[in-house]
Amino acid sequence: MSNCFNAKTTLTVADRDYEIFKLDAVSNSARLPYSLKILLENLLRHEDGITVTADDIAYFSTWNAQAEPDKEIQYRPARVLMQDFTGVPAVVDLAAMRDAMRELGGDPSQINPLQPAELVIDHSVQVDYFGSDDAFALNAEREFERNQERYNFLKWGQNAFAGFKVVPPDTGIVHQINVEYLARVIFANTLNNTTQVYFDTCVGTDSHTTMVNGIGVLGWGVGGIEAEASMLGQPVSMLVPKVVGCKLTGTLRDGVTATDLVLTIVERLRKHGVVGKFVEFYGNAISSLPMGERTTIANMGPEYGATCGLFPIDQITLDYLRQTGRDAAQLALIEAYCKAQGVWYTADAAEADYSETLEIDLGAVVPSLAGPKRPQDRVALSDMATHFPNALAALKKERNLPDKGAATAVINGQPVELRDGSIVIAAITSCTNTSNPSVMLAAGLVAQKAAAIGLKSAPWVKTAFGPGSLAVTRYLDRAGLTEPLKALGFHNVGYGCTVCIGNSGPLPAPVSQAIADHELCAVSILSGNRNFEGRVHAEVRMNYLASPPLVVAYAIAGRIDFDPEREPLTQDANGQPVYLRDIWPTQTEVNQAVAAHVTAAEFTAAYANIYAGDARWQSLAAPTSQTYEWPAASTYIRKPPYFDGMTREIAPIADISGARCLAVLGDSITTDHISPAGSIKANSPAGQYLLAQGVEVKDFNSLGARRGNHEVMMRGTFANLRLRNLMAPGTEGGVTVHHPSGEQLSIYDAAMRYQSELTPVILLAGKEYGSGSSRDWAAKGPRLLGVRAVIAESYERIHRSNLVGMGILPLEFMNGENAQSLGLTGAETFAIIGLNNGEAKQVTVQAIAATGAVIEFTAKVRIDTPNEVDYYRHGGILPYVLRRLVG
Template identity: 85%
Template sequence: MSNSFNAQSTLNVAGQDYEIFKLDAVPNSARLPYSLKILLENLLRHEDGVTVTREDIDYFSHWNPQAEPDKEIQYRPARVLMQDFTGVPAVVDLAAMRDAMRELGGDPSRINPLQPAELVIDHSVQVDYFGSDQAFAKNAELEFERNQERYNFLKWGQQAFDGFKVVPPDTGIVHQINVEYLSRVVFAKSLAGHTQAYFDTCVGTDSHTTMVNGIGVLGWGVGGIEAEASMLGQPVSMLVPKVVGFKLTGTLNAGVTATDLVLTIVEQLRKHGVVGKFVEFYGPALASLPMGERNTIANMGPEYGATCGLFPIDQVTLDYLRLTGRDAQQLALVEAYCKAQGVWHTADAPEAAYSETLELDLGTVVPSLAGPKRPQDRVALRDLASHFPAALAALKAERQLPNKGPATVVLDGQTVEIGDGSIVVAAITSCTNTSNPSVLIGAGLVAQKAVARGLTAAPWVKTAFGPGSMAVTRYLDRAGLTEPLKALGFHNVGYGCTVCIGNTGPLPEPVSQAIAEQDLCAVSILSGNRNFEGRVHAEVRMNYLASPPLVVAYAIAGRIDLDPYRDPLAVDAQGQPVYLQDIWPTPDEINAVIAECVTPDEFTAAYANVFAGDDRWQSLAAATSQTYDWPADSTYIQEPPYFKGMSLAVAPVTDISGARCLALLGDSITTDHISPAGSIKPNSPAGQYLISLGVEPKDFNSLGSRRGNHEVMMRGTFANIRLRNLMAPGTEGGVTLHQPSGDTLSIYEAAMRYQAENTPVIVIAGKEYGSGSSRDWAAKGPRLLGVRAVIAESYERIHRSNLIGMGILPLQFLSGDTPAALGLNGTEIFDIVDLNGGEAKQVTVRVTAADGSVKTFMARVRIDTPNEVDYYRHGGILQYVLRKLAA
């Protein structure tokens, strides 16, 4: 290793010496934003003259905040974080790479994580049971029944791969466990004869990895493909980004929650535009901004579009680490290291040099929700009653839904009426808010006050509470708030993401039938971070994000179209109206409970045996072989075909000729639209495949749980019920027109016919293609369907990277060009020429219409870095890594 700036030094903390690389060795580094200081330290520590040079480091000494990003660096995060939906296919790929390494004549054990990799099983539990004390146990039992093959596989991976740890199911949500337990903030690693200290950094296979930014850890979501490469020692190739400084001033008013604050920030940053940028929060409000609020804001980085939303390390950080049970030596190291590096934040710290700045006075934030289908569509609570009718009318017009009126249903012997605007799902769910004691204690106090007035949840509401970690259960129990929540139906349904990712489970049959018969626009209200169409539940068309206390209040009301400032939520046992303000707790009430009941004891007890698992996990039998013995009859885990027939030689990149359009899509196509997710319908290609193997529909489980089986996943790609393919007007779902026959087929069936005809396919889309969660199957699925290129007006960062990681060419229309402006309708033949071995910056797209006429347009190649060129040339990032290791 090189040390061009003489940055190597020694730091003594409580009698322990640590090797560190001092930032102040680089001229002008003090003015850098905190996030860039972390990148700089990373380069200082990994300077080798090849992947990291003196010039790379010196770039930061004259960093121009206003310049457009053009400097590529090779960044090595300290660890990789995974959840099971995205983690299972990552481990599947590693297992397949071991087989491929053996086929290429190499040593399979070389395929092994070189960076610590931690996987939390939190995405598999579904809310089949709710509203009872047995809900958690029954949901957990079903989870193990459905996922035993996956869990056996993960236990094999835990013993087969060094440096790979698994947090078993029914323990907590990945991002909450990350901030409460896994994160080090400052890492200490034993090397030959000494211990090195450095900033804790991570990449994760979930876009909400950004939550860890709240405690000062630089981390963001990547696709499983990038995460696998990082585990295998490959650096993350990135451009040094612009950094947006977001100044926070003032204090929140009484009655305003962290959720209201983050929805306001999401709206403001989306309007400003921060895609591809780092965001850092600073300003006088930080000193009094609790960690719960910081974590909430950091969590929703993907919703405001930033790569990260970072908070500095300060006394609030240290107090949180102490609260959550970190040991004394770790606390001392965090404080001493940050002070030695000049990154310890204080109220009088000078402002960094930012590319752009924004400001928010916390005193201007008002109670809010977001919906009905995007997290950035904030609605002030006082405006919701007037907002909803317009949103409902717009949705009905867009979907051409008739006005059939309300439906009368019988639930548990009670006759009730539900209609448009009826809330059928109310869920306290998702790490966004379950990691924040203030809003959970607030929800418990709302429930306590409501129960004291004799109120109950509306009978047609499916209620759910996913606590996020066992520590939450412990402090709510200690505060005496668990029973009031249960009295309103908010029983613990499982320690997992549940409703926020669509694991909502079935609605009560009478409710489901009424929605279908009357074409009702039913509503969900949840404390999550995503409310895209079709995500929460296939039968629920409108979804609103809200704070946990508001979720409880609206569960009582049972409908979204009321004015909570004027209309009562319900009538109490004495026939008196109960208004929102009657049951809303004061800040003093919330803070008193937090001070008494949220203590280090609750966290240390919750995490004492976090990797052990329950009896079900411990009883799972797992193989101990170096390579995985793929079970031929498994419908969950199958060896993927990415490396079949692969050789050490790299085939030359060729132009794409004679391609057909598989789908012509509009704006804001999310990874939810592309990637297989949610339930499996019996009449879908994935459902028909499982039925052909003897799997009954009751045992289908979710698409997400079957991410380790490429046969299921490729059949579920582009199959979202809300996808609208403009090639097939009047349809909704995964439907397309095969060309030139004009036959109406599922997208999967059309793709297979094109493959049989040896015809490559492309996808054409509008703005923000691939927004949403970082889902590797949103790239893997199209690759297996034969998609060679995507041409879009713009991309979200992670998805563009994932396309390249799977060998798919991302092209972007030039400014002013759109599919409509170019007259594209999907019936044409497309030739993409002048690729120049993958190194071209622009290509020519030649379009031959059905009548034989030809036109051309230019498209920008969105392969942005030299490393990405290498990945594309090799057919994907995993092939690149495998060839490098095998050679």
């Protein structure tokens, strides 16, 4: 490696010498935002004159905060983080790459992580059982029954790939485990008797990888294909972004939670516009902002649209690391390194040069929810009574839903009334809040006060509590709050994302029937980060995000359409009204509970045997071969076709002609719309496939759990029940019209017919196409359906990258244009002209109607970096990496 700036030096901590690369070797580096200092150190350490040059490093000495991003760098994160929904297909791809490497005459063992890769199994547990002491055990048992094939495969991967670790199921949520245990904050790596110290950085196959930014670790979500390439030693090609400084001032008022704060930040930053940018938090509020609040804010970076939302490393960071059981030597190293690099944050720290700034006064934050279908749509708690009727009317108009009035359901032998606005799911779920002791203990205190006067959750509410990590269970037990939560129905249902990822399990049959018969707009309330349509539960049309204590309170009320500041939640046993204020804890009570019960001992004990797993995991008999022996009968793990027929040489990129449109989609089409993770319907193409393989409906599991089987996933692409394809007006779900026949078919069946006709297909979409989770199957699925190009008004950052990574061409309408303004219906035949072997910045699109009329327009090519041009030419990032490795 080169060292043109003489940055390499020695740091001595506790009589031990470490090699570091000093930031101050580069002039003007002190004025850089913290996040750019981390990128600069990364380049200094990897300077090789090829992927990282002296010019790349010198760029940071003259960085112009206001300039539009145009500098491409090659960034190498220290590690890769995965969860099982996205991690299983990543490991499937690596296994298939080993086969392909062997077939191309190379060494399969070259397909191996070259840096730490850690996978946490947390997305597979479903809430089949709830409201009882045995709910956790029963859900865990059912989880293993459904997922044994997947778990066997992951255990094979743990044995086959060096540097790959798996945290077994029923342990915790990936991002919570990352901040509580996996994150190093400062990395120390020994090679050839030299220990090099550097910033811990990571990319993850889940968009909420951003949570680790709360403890000062730069990290963000990428697609599974990008993560695989990073594991294989490929740098992340990126443009040095703009950095938005978000100044936090003031203090939160009593009764206002971290959830209320983050929903306010999401709303403000979405309005400001931070997509594709880094956000850094600073200001006088930082030095008194607890770590739980920081990680909550960092977690929801994807919701406010930023690549990351980074907090600095300071004494609060160090105190948190000590509290979560990190050892004293690591803490000393972190403090010494940060001070040596000039990144240790104090209240009087100089303000960095930011591209843009905005200020948020914590004292102005009020109790809030967000919904009914986007996390950025914040609603003040005091406005819920007027907000909900308007939101309900808008939804009914949009979906053309009738008003059939209330429905009667018999639950536990008693008739109850269900209507629009009835809450049927109330869930404390998702690492966003379960990692935050203050809101978790606040929920327990609400339950304690409610149970003391005999209150219960409404009988029609499906309650769920996913603690997030074993440490949470321990400190709630220690505080004496587990039993009060159970008294309200919030029994532990499992250590996983559960409801927030859509693993809500079935609603009680009477509730489900009442919703169906009366077409009710039922509601869920959850302490998660995502509330997109169709995500939480297919039968629940309106979903609200809220703090854990509010989730408990609304479970008692059983309805969303009331004013919690003026109307009672319910009545006590004596018929007296009980208001929210009667059971809400003071901040002093919450602080005292945190101080008394959240200790290092709880975290140390919880993580003592993190990789061991329970008896079920330990009993799994995984194969030990270098390459995977694909079980012919498996309906979970199948060898994907991405490398079939692959040659060492690539063919030039040709223009696209004679293409048909598979779907015309509107704005805010999420990755959940494109590749849902929830349940599989028996009458869907994916369900029909599984039935044909002899799988019973009760064993379908979820689309998320089936991501290791491309046959299921390509059939599940665009299968979200709430998807609306403008080519098939009046329909919901994966429906389209085949042309020129005019037949209405499922999107999968139409795609297969187009393939048999040798007809390429494209997609038309609106703004923010591919927003939401960093779901690689939202690109893999369309690729297997034959999609060659997407033309959208704008893209979510990760999804655009994933499209390129799968060899799909992302095009963007020019400003002010869209499918509707151009008069495109989707019935046309399309040609995309002027690709110039992938190097074009703009192309001409011709849409030819059946009448022969031609609509011609220019589209912007969103292949943003030279590396991406190479990926596109090779048909995707994985074929590119494979060809480079095989030579």
